[in-house]
Amino acid sequence: MKGTPAGPTGGSTSTAASGGDTPHSLQDEVLDDLTPEQLAAQWEEEKPPAAGALANAASSLVVLGVGIAAGILSMAMGLGTPATPQPGLWPFIISCVMVALGLFQLIAGRHNRDAEKFTRMSTAPLTGLVTLAAMVALMPLIGFELPALALCVIWMRFLGGETWRSTLVVSASVVIGFYAIFVLALNTSIPHLF
Structure with a gap:
């Protein structure tokens, strides 16, 4: 490349100089x-x-x-x-x-x-199983929306280490998507609040 000085190894130094x-x-x-x-x-x-x-x-x-x-x-x-x-x-x-x-x-x-x-990370699958069982137990009592939202938040933020922003966006999208498919479109008998 014309005008690009060579570095000590004969390669271009423009990338290193520009912080690349x-x-x-x-x-x-x-x-x-x-x-x-x-x-x-x-x-x-x-x-x-x-x-x-x-x-x-x-x-x-x-x-x-x-x-x-x-x-x-x-x-x-x-x-x-x-x-x-x-x-x-x-x-x-x-x-x-x-x-x-x-x-x-x-x-x-x-x-x-x-x-x-x-190790400490070995408890993650157990935490996932316990929260899933809690969601199944709570669904007949309060519907699926709140337990599913809590489950997504726990799995994404605390087990998956995602940011709060992506956790909240994806969790809300999942619950809205499930509601649209199973309640509005298919009219199933899944317990729901709304």
């Missing part, structure tokens, strides 16, 4: 220069600590217990036959898959080194 090289772009250049082995070694250093055999067994037992409980509840709802299924058939099939996966993980997953150790 940010720390992020320099970091990207460094990562681009790493070999796959060096990149894998860096990821290995940065990953959270491994869970260990006890944590693997505990998580497998939780999946196994949930699967067995779901199977029992499914049978109580009635299974029927594949030709004439009753409400419990598909939940029963899913619970059988959960039991099989839990057993497999309990037996074969003891030596798994990919599982991460339980």
Whole structure:
């Protein structure tokens, strides 16, 4: 390029002089220069600590217990036959898959080194499950609008780390969208306030 002085490495210095090289772009250049082995070694250093055999067994037992409980509840709802299924058939099939996966993980997953150790962030799925159950419990009492709005705010802001602005805009849009689809357009019997 004419009129652009060369830098010490022979490249153009106009980008650096204009403030175009940010720390992020320099970091990207460094990562681009790493070999796959060096990149894998860096990821290995940065990953959270491994869970260990006890944590693997505990998580497998939780999946196994949930699967067995779901199977029992499914049978109580009635299974029927594949030709004439009753409400419990598909939940029963899913619970059988959960039991099989839990057993497999309990037996074969003891030596798994990919599982991460339980940390403070491990409570996020439990928080999501508890808030979802609270929404389901509150819907028949006060409608779906307020519980759905609260659920979206908790999930986006506190579990997802979104900004307040995007949290409020998306949460309100989701509730309005659900109201427009399920109440106004489809006229379903979903509990609602308005």
